[in-house]
Amino acid sequence: MTVQTRESAAELLQVRQLNAWYGEAHILFDVALEVRRGEVVALMGRNGAGKSTTLKAIMGLVERRQGEVSFMGQAIAQADPWQIARMGLGYVPEDRRIFSDLTVLENLEVGRQPARRWADGSAASHWTVEELLAFFPNLAAMPQRPGGQMSGGEQQMLTVARTLMGNPYLVLLDEPSEGVAPVIVEQMVQMMLQLKRRGVSILLCEQNLHFARLVSDRAYVLEKGAIQFAGSMQALVEQEQAGAKLIGV
Numbered sequence: 001m002t003v004q005t006r007e008s009a010a011e012l013l014q015v016r017q018l019n020a021w022y023g024e025a026h027i028l029f030d031v032a033l034e035v036r037r038g039e040v041v042a043l044m045g046r047n048g049a050g051k052s053t054t055l056k057a058i059m060g061l062v063e064r065r066q067g068e069v070s071f072m073g074q075a076i077a078q079a080d081p082w083q084i085a086r087m088g089l090g091y092v093p094e095d096r097r098i099f100s101d102l103t104v105l106e107n108l109e110v111g112r113q114p115a116r117r118w119a120d121g122s123a124a125s126h127w128t129v130e131e132l133l134a135f136f137p138n139l140a141a142m143p144q145r146p147g148g149q150m151s152g153g154e155q156q157m158l159t160v161a162r163t164l165m166g167n168p169y170l171v172l173l174d175e176p177s178e179g180v181a182p183v184i185v186e187q188m189v190q191m192m193l194q195l196k197r198r199g200v201s202i203l204l205c206e207q208n209l210h211f212a213r214l215v216s217d218r219a220y221v222l223e224k225g226a227i228q229f230a231g232s233m234q235a236l237v238e239q240e241q242a243g244a245k246l247i248g249v
């Protein structure tokens with residue numbers, strides 16, 4: 001089965017005047033950003049800046065949100081998280097949500113969704129279990145291991161791999177490098193560059209500029225729930241080197 005989605009502009013994801021609240025606490029203030037087809041975009045900022053809340057608000061996972069969110073040309077600000085995921089928007093939360101009683105292969109099956117096409121009829125990136133295991137050698141070495149018996153980095157890889165089983169057009173990745181061994185971070189970099197080559201776009205939440213600059217085309221910086229910088233990754237790096245200190249490096 002193939003699912004076809006409308007796609008008007010080069011923008012895959014467009015966010016305008018996004019506000020979000022936890023209870024009475026107003027957390028996001030008129031956040032605006034976009035991700036175009038084929039881009040890796042970094043959403044940066046210090047602890048508590050609102051990076052994760054932005055991803056949750058896009059996915060419909062906050063208590064209250066206001067604003068415009070469109071994905072593949074369709075308004076999703078009123079949609080439920082499962083509907084958004086089914087449209088081909090993948091989400092890897094910061095707390096790796098693998099099933100600890102299920103094996104690696106079983107976890108992958110949970111993520112399976114149909115192949116997708118772009119609006120022009122061309123095939124979007126499609127993943128098989130075999131390809132994903134080739135992509136993540138650590139997982140290939142332990143196909144029958146229960147998720148609960150894996151290291152944090154392995155669980156992180158499994159969460160990403162399971163998301164790719166849904167053949168997403170765009171993946172929201174929340175701090176994949178956090179608390180993960182340097183060797184796994186290096187694998188993450190390679191993985192993200194390969195995803196980009198295969199036409200999968202990424203919105204990457206990150207505090208670490210050294211990591212983000214290796215993979216990202218553009219960047220936004222959040223401070224206290226508002227966008228304080230939008231521009232090329234190169235421009236952000238130059239600003240930080242000039243002492244801007246938007247991000248705790």
Ligand SMILES: Nc1ncnc2c1ncn2[C@@H]1O[C@H](COP(=O)(O)OP(=O)(O)OP(=O)(O)O)[C@@H](O)[C@H]1O
Binds near residue numbers: 022047094
């Ligand atoms: N469930 C919640 N209930 C109430 N406040 C929350 C909740 N989750 C986050 N916050 C608050 O919202 C603000 C933004 O948090 P958020 O998790 O989006 O930041 P972040 O940029 O992802 O930070 P980190 O780098 O630590 O992951 C913070 O002030 C945080 O304390």
Ligand SMILES: [Mg+2]
Binds near residue numbers: 051053094174175
């Ligand atoms: Mg966070």
